[in-house]
Amino acid sequence: MHCDDKRTLFVLKQGIEETWEELKKMDFSNEDLINKLSEEIQEYFEYKNSPTS
Secondary structure (H helix, E strand, C coil): CCHHHHHHHHHHHHHHHHHHHHHHHCCCCCHHHHHHHHHHHHHHHHHHCCCCC
């Protein structure tokens, strides 16, 4: 895995963690954040499993 790929995955993971923390503060009651988290997780795994990474 190239260092740029690792950096991208790190940034995507960081976004997931930040969204998760926001959701915890709101007792998981914000539908927009739930959707955002779902999209971020999907993007992370798509990038991680892509042939370029």
